[in-house]
Amino acid sequence: MADSTARRVVIADDPAELARLVAERFLVRIRARTKDGRLAHVALTGGSMGAAVLREVAERPDAGEIDWSLVHFWWGDERYVPADDPERNAGQARAALLDRIEVPAANIHEIAASDSGLGLDEAAEAYAAELGRFGTEEQRWPSFAVCFLGVGPDGHIASLFPDREEINETDRAALAVRDSPKPPPERVTLTRPVINASKRIWLVATGAEKASALGLALAGANYANVPAAGAKGRKRTVFFIDEAAASEVSPDLIDPSY
Numbered sequence: 001m002a003d004s005t006a007r008r009v010v011i012a013d014d015p016a017e018l019a020r021l022v023a024e025r026f027l028v029r030i031r032a033r034t035k036d037g038r039l040a041h042v043a044l045t046g047g048s049m050g051a052a053v054l055r056e057v058a059e060r061p062d063a064g065e066i067d068w069s070l071v072h073f074w075w076g077d078e079r080y081v082p083a084d085d086p087e088r089n090a091g092q093a094r095a096a097l098l099d100r101i102e103v104p105a106a107n108i109h110e111i112a113a114s115d116s117g118l119g120l121d122e123a124a125e126a127y128a129a130e131l132g133r134f135g136t137e138e139q140r141w142p143s144f145a146v147c148f149l150g151v152g153p154d155g156h157i158a159s160l161f162p163d164r165e166e167i168n169e170t171d172r173a174a175l176a177v178r179d180s181p182k183p184p185p186e187r188v189t190l191t192r193p194v195i196n197a198s199k200r201i202w203l204v205a206t207g208a209e210k211a212s213a214l215g216l217a218l219a220g221a222n223y224a225n226v227p228a229a230g231a232k233g234r235k236r237t238v239f240f241i242d243e244a245a246a247s248e249v250s251p252d253l254i255d256p257s258y
């Protein structure tokens with residue numbers, strides 16, 4: 001029998017087709033999850049494909065069929081910059097989708113901005129506490145129905161960068177990141193246990209500059225060196241990538257059924 005927790009790779013011709021495909025599957029998944037009134041917690045990603053997917057979601061007619069009051073939005077990471085800085089992952093997601101659907105403000109769990117009055121450590125602690133409000137006795141954070149992750153050319157996911165201490169954190173739900181190798185230098189990130197408590201993890205990445213990191217992640221690299229290698233959802237982990245990013249992925253990992 002096929003291992004339902006195994007990682008899958010789905011390839012689209014180009015970024016535009018990939019964004020459409022992921023948006024379509026996302027709405028199918030959220031509709032299935034919420035149709036009986038269950039909540040769906042979703043973790044969003046920043047980066048090049050994060051907003052592209054959300055714009056596609058907003059433009060699909062079936063977006064109007066979702067009861068968005070049942071959907072809670074979180075972020076895998078955030079850049080610690082002022083609230084109106086175009087670099088904010090939350091601002092990009094609001095413009096692409098959240099301001100265009102009927103989602104209650106209380107369902108949008110932004111990470112504090114640098115002009116919020118909270119310092120960087122306090123922003124991470126506040127985010128962990130907010131996650132805790134939706135956790136259980138056993139788990140101090142919600143299980144995301146879908147956790148979107150971008151993948152950097154160095155293999156980073158969220159703001160978990162290679163060869164740094166944050167990737168090994170197993171106790172706290174969210175961490176402050178300083179001296180990030182990718183600007184801006186200050187960030188807040190979810191930790192690996194929170195990401196991997198997700199039912200589904202969908203990594204979305206495009207472009208030839210990601211090919212090496214994706215090849216290594218799927219070939220079983222150590223997650224401390226290639227953080228994307230450590231992303232494993234409880235039910236399913238799918239790498240949605242385009243042709244350019246797929247050049248170093250072993251053909252036998254590619255799922256032809258999508």
Ligand SMILES: O=C1O[C@H](COP(=O)(O)O)[C@@H](O)[C@H](O)[C@H]1O
Nearest residue numbers: 045046047048049150151152158
């Ligand atoms: O800075 C970030 O980068 C990564 C990847 O971004 P990309 O533009 O190379 O796709 C993203 O996943 C993360 O959320 C973001 O803060």
